[in-house]
Amino acid sequence: MGLTKETDPHRFGFETRMVHAGHIPDAVTGARAVPIYQTTSFVFEDPEQAAQLFELKRYGDIYTRISNPTTAVFEERIASLEGATGAVATASGMAAQLVTFLTLLQAGDEIVASSQLYGGSITQLVHTLRKFSIGVRFVDPSNLDEWEAALTPKTRALYGETIGNPRGAILDIERVAALGASRGIPLIVDSTMATPALCRPMEHGATLVVHSATKFIGGHGTAIGGVLLDSGKFDFSRYPTIAAPSPAYHDLRFYDTFGHYGFLMKARAETVRDTGACLSPFNAFLLIQGLETLSLRMERQSASALSVARFLEGHPAVEWVAFAGLPSHPDHALAAKYLPKGAGAVFSFGLKAGSGEEARAAGKKFIEGLQLFSHLANIGDVRSLVIHPASTTHQQLSAEELSKGGVSPGLIRLSIGLENVEDLLWDLDQALPAR
Amino acid sequence: MGPGPGAACAITLNSSLTPEQQRLYQDPLVIQRLLREARTIAIVGLSTDSQRASWCVGSYLKGAGYRVIPVNPKAKKILGETCYPDLASIPVPVDLVDVFRPAADCLEVARQAVAIGAKALWLQLRLSNIEAAEFAASHGLAVVIDRCVKMEHGRYSGGLHSAGMNTEIISARKASLR
Numbered sequence: 277m278g279l280t281k282e283t284d285p286h287r288f289g290f291e292t293r294m295v296h297a298g299h300i301p302d303a304v305t306g307a308r309a310v311p312i313y314q315t316t317s318f319v320f321e322d323p324e325q326a327a328q329l330f331e332l333k334r335y336g337d338i339y340t341r342i343s344n345p346t347t348a349v350f351e352e353r354i355a356s357l358e359g360a361t362g363a364v365a366t367a368s369g370m371a372a373q374l375v376t377f378l379t380l381l382q383a384g385d386e387i388v389a390s391s392q393l394y395g396g397s398i399t400q401l402v403h404t405l406r407k408f409s410i411g412v413r414f415v416d417p418s419n420l421d422e423w424e425a426a427l428t429p430k431t432r433a434l435y436g437e438t439i440g441n442p443r444g445a446i447l448d449i450e451r452v453a454a455l456g457a458s459r460g461i462p463l464i465v466d467s468t469m470a471t472p473a474l475c476r477p478m479e480h481g482a483t484l485v486v487h488s489a490t491k492f493i494g495g496h497g498t499a500i501g502g503v504l505l506d507s508g509k510f511d512f513s514r515y516p517t518i519a520a521p522s523p524a525y526h527d528l529r530f531y532d533t534f535g536h537y538g539f540l541m542k543a544r545a546e547t548v549r550d551t552g553a554c555l556s557p558f559n560a561f562l563l564i565q566g567l568e569t570l571s572l573r574m575e576r577q578s579a580s581a582l583s584v585a586r587f588l589e590g591h592p593a594v595e596w597v598a599f600a601g602l603p604s605h606p607d608h609a610l611a612a613k614y615l616p617k618g619a620g621a622v623f624s625f626g627l628k629a630g631s632g633e634e635a636r637a638a639g640k641k642f643i644e645g646l647q648l649f650s651h652l653a654n655i656g657d658v659r660s661l662v663i664h665p666a667s668t669t670h671q672q673l674s675a676e677e678l679s680k681g682g683v684s685p686g687l688i689r690l691s692i693g694l695e696n697v698e699d700l701l702w703d704l705d706q707a708l709p710a711r
Numbered sequence: 712m713g714p715g716p717g718a719a720c721a722i723t724l725n726s727s728l729t730p731e732q733q734r735l736y737q738d739p740l741v742i743q744r745l746l747r748e749a750r751t752i753a754i755v756g757l758s759t760d761s762q763r764a765s766w767c768v769g770s771y772l773k774g775a776g777y778r779v780i781p782v783n784p785k786a787k788k789i790l791g792e793t794c795y796p797d798l799a800s801i802p803v804p805v806d807l808v809d810v811f812r813p814a815a816d817c818l819e820v821a822r823q824a825v826a827i828g829a830k831a832l833w834l835q836l837r838l839s840n841i842e843a844a845e846f847a848a849s850h851g852l853a854v855v856i857d858r859c860v861k862m863e864h865g866r867y868s869g870g871l872h873s874a875g876m877n878t879e880i881i882s883a884r885k886a887s888l889r
Binding site for chain 2: 325
């Protein structure tokens with residue numbers, strides 16, 4: 277039956293899990309690196325086994341839209357790093373989030389979400405989920421009373437980011453999770469900016485974690501991907517979408533049948549199956565390469581980000597710096613609690629400039645002067661990145677509309693990479709106005 | 712294809728037991744030995760409903776090569792196997808007694824398991840009765856509680872891994888084909 281022999285139980289550390297978890301050299305070739313199973317489908321043993329696989333009565337691969345051996349290594353590895361019971365990989369971070377919502381929620385349900393989210397997430401919550409008759413209420417993430425006041429009998433999920441956009445707000449995971457737990461509502465955390473190397477939200481009470489693996493997990497700007505994870509600790513027995521017989525899977529009761537794997541099994545067997553938002557095996561391979569150096573990169577990039585933030589805070593051309601690693605940030609104490617190894621490598625700062633249009637022009641000029649920072653719309657690369665929202669992603673908005681979205685005309689967002697930090701400081705200094 | 716002779720971390724996730732109870736009744740070495748050595752598994756409370764967890768576990772274990780004996784006073788045959796009203800009625804030796812009954816019934820099942828000379832008592836996931844566990848253990852049975860036989864088999868045979876789950880098995884050695 278191919279079972280393991282007895283060995284001593286031992287708990288392996290984070291770095292060991294980064295390079296080993298989820299992959300054992302296969303019995304035939306012994307290949308040490310994770311092989312890429314670039315195949316759409318898998319041959320059945322016999323008709324009976326095929327039927328059992330389709331009924332979820334046996335584990336195994338059928339079709340890469342549902343599962344794939346390379347993708348499974350990525351899934352188990354990130355689950356091991358987050359301390360989760362399991363994971364489902366998706367085509368992107370946006371897909372991970374959508375799959376999570378579509379698995380948990382049904383028409384008429386509501387989400388209470390932090391207002392400090394990635395813009396794409398806000399659009400998905402407000403506009404796309406509205407088409408499914410799922411509502412959203414936004415709250416100031418630092419105000420627990422606002423979270424509580426927004427709860428209604430229809431609330432089925434709480435949503436926030438470990439490190440929020442664009443001002444680096446740190447979610448008080450323990451308190452928000454406890455509020456949810458007291459009402460039987462799971463907290464979902466987007467931990468893209470932290471990664472499990474800096475913060476593991478499930479250790480603080482979060483039920484579900486989602487990532488854009490495109491960012492620091494992949495780390496090299498090579499692949500789009502996402503993942504959703506479940507702590508396995510939430511009691512879904514009275515949660516209709518997970519506990520009730522599922523008409524989309526011949527009335528299977530996922531929580532009764534799969535216990536703490538119920539949510540993830542449903543997410544995979546129904547939501548990813550039906551949306552088709554699967555991760556490609558090749559991208560899974562690239563993301564696995566990223567995971568193998570995750571803590572090394574996160575610690576170095578966070579440390580460099582702190583150096584850069586300090587430098588900018590002392591620079592006469594800089595009005596403000598919003599980095600939770602700095603004592604000047606309102607969430608510095610929360611960062612010390614939840615992110616003791618570093619407050620991440622993405623933050624924003626504002627240029628000193630007068631009116632809205634003047635600030636917008638100053639931002640544009642600064643970007644044009646940079647030699648080493650890549651001007652593009654991504655974060656979490658080994659190369660340092662910069663974007664000026666007022667002249668790019670938000671250029672069609674007026675100064676008033678910008679400030680409503682928390683984006684001032686002079687706001688610059690940086691993602692600090694692995695370059696020599698002295699070189700980064702040199703580049704910023706030569707591009708900033710001398711005054 | 713199994714994961715080979717790797718070290719398996721004790722899984723502390725997803726259990727209502729105390730750490731001491733987990734050490735006693737969720738020992739990965741005991742679980743691995745039971746899965747490897749057991750041949751005949753009596754499932755007490757095996758349902759006739761193919762959408763119930765007990766049926767899924769029974770069907771899975773049968774597919775994995777174990778002889779599954781249903782124990783259910785209300786059925787004649789389940790999964791194509793003759794069904795018995797209680798453990799005492801089973802005419803062959805039983806290696807493992809797997810229990811899908813309310814916690815209050817578990818002590819009586821433990822007494823019967825001891826009486827028929829079963830080698831192990833296993834109370835399924837989310838099922839815990841320490842008195843039953845202690846009774847069986849004091850009579851020399853290996854005891855596992857608040858764990859699922861199917862999940863544990865899937866953990867050590869690679870199936871759970873293919874579903875993206877965290878098996879907590881880490882090894883740099885080549886997997887075994889058998």
